[in-house]
Amino acid sequence: MTVELEARLRDALRLQADEVTLAGLRFADGPRVVPGRPARRGLTWLAPAAIAVCVLAVAGVVAVIAAGPHSGRTSAGGSGPAAVASLAGTGWRLDSVRKPDGSTVAIPARVGAGVDFERDHTRLGAGVGTSFTDARYTVTDAGDLVVTPIGTTGSGYAGSDPAVLTAVDAMTAITYGRSGQSSGQPVSVDVQPRLLRLSADGYVLSFADKLPLATTSAPATGAPGTSSPVASLHT
């Protein structure tokens, strides 16, 4: 019985593997070149620097806790490469968007818009509902992000909820640029203990600390998805 099952497994897996041929691969001739990727070989100081940043971040958190609940916004964060580095391993829910025309739109939790920064300091995921963009980022000397999308799990939205539409436009601005092309324009970053602001292409996106799943509101009736694609990334 087990032997037969193992044979079935081998056959099926082999069949699936055989469907992958060199002729069908995009990078059979050589590795993909990622523009703007930092040459890490020369950055041997990065690991100790990251450790130092982590230590400072922990010290900052301890100071915030010790000083009370209203001191958070002035005790840590800001902008610059160190602030961006502190984002690694964090997830944020889009809270509001200031549009290029100056108007501000609140984004309810039901829209499910947010951004997650992977722990490797090079990748982020940005999503609205079920539409999700996986991207690489680098950090300029000024502490801006340069985002290069890798791929999108697209999910069309045919509704007219202004919060959803604004969230989609704003998230697109930081991943692909307002033109929809990956223009590699810098995204400025302002990190506060419980607030993250990303600005690009005239949009200012304000993120709040990611909410625990239990406190998110009821599913939307008009959003492209019913919950944040980033909501369970750290679960």
Place this chain on the structure above:
Amino acid sequence: MPTEMQPGPAALYARHYLELVRLARQLVDDVETAEDVVQDVFAALADKRLPDDPVRYLRRGVVNRSRSVLRRRRTVRAYAHRPVDPAGAADPADAELLRSEEARAVLAAVAALPRRQREVVVLRFYADLSVAEAAAVLGIRAGAVTTSLRRALASLPALIERPSP
């Protein structure tokens, strides 16, 4: 082999790229993602001194990166309201025709396994690694591999027979 000159990244790419994409394909849902996974692994390799056993290192990287991709997609799928067929997603139509119903059922069952069990099954029955080799690639004890394998083989028959939703 200790006395053999170790191949560089370019040689590793030429020799193992297809094999690694095929391995990644067993762990993610489509060939394009599998290629991205392997590209990332080689990109990471370029920044480092080559490890003693580069092939094992690459395999391990493929497993880890595939895991990361699946973790990210899990949430998207959960709210997409349309089940993704892991055995057939994004494959060319002619490949679909070639794949028998039997194989499709088996592949769907493998994809439905818990992550660790799926990895162990792929490494044992696709990559033909020994329990010890699979344990080294996954960075776990051989006993954990055996346990995962036993559980996978116990649950697979029911998963294979389960009608599609």
